[in-house]
Amino acid sequence: MLILESLFRVKNTLFDYKLFIIYPIKYKKDINMSDILEILKYTLPALIVFATAFLLIRMNLQNEEKKRRHEMARDKKENTLPLRLQAYERLILFLERIAPEALVMRIGVQEMNVRQTLNELISSIRTEFEHNLVQQTYISSQAWEMVKAAKNNMIKMVTESAKDFKPSANGMQLSRQILEDAVESKENPVAAAIEYLKREVRELF
Secondary structure (H helix, E strand, C coil): CCHHHHHHHHHHHHHHHHHHHHHHCCCCCCHHHHHHHHHHEEEEEEEHHHHHHHHHHHHHHHHHHHHHHHHHHHHHHHHHHHHHHHHHHHHHHHHHCCCCHHHHHHHHCCCCHHHHHHHHHHHHHHEEEEEEEHHHHHHHHHHHHHHHHHHHHHHHHHHHHHHHCCCCHHHHHHHHHHHHHHHCCCHHHHHHHHHHHHHHHHHHH
């Protein structure tokens, strides 16, 4: 309402200025200082009112734009939150499935040799990872790097554990060695990645 009133005042002031000041002076042959002062007397208030109205309009438009962006960000967060939570849940499940204990228990090695067991373990890790590639869209880049590091470290660990055995040896020996190496290891990349993902989930709320 204030903006409209200001604009109305500008319009009326400019009209009066043009009608009573500009037109009479326009047709005078000589313009003296009093004429200039008379013009300024009407011009300056009009300019001040116009500038004030312009600033008010600008501030109002900026506030509306901020409000619109805030509402868009809120709607986007509400719409993507379930997808993000689902992504974290699936990646945590993936990490739990490639942990040494779960990985060895899931892969039946009774009738396989070391080479077959190693290939099956690596294939299982990579397949699970590829099935979850799309989840990186909904988590932070740091979290995704933690997941990739855990996957790569698990492949490296089972590969290192197999080096002490002949390829034709019984696969159960490799399974036991993997579990022993996991217990003796000071670092647990899978557990570290799981904890990092859980911390990010808590930050969402």
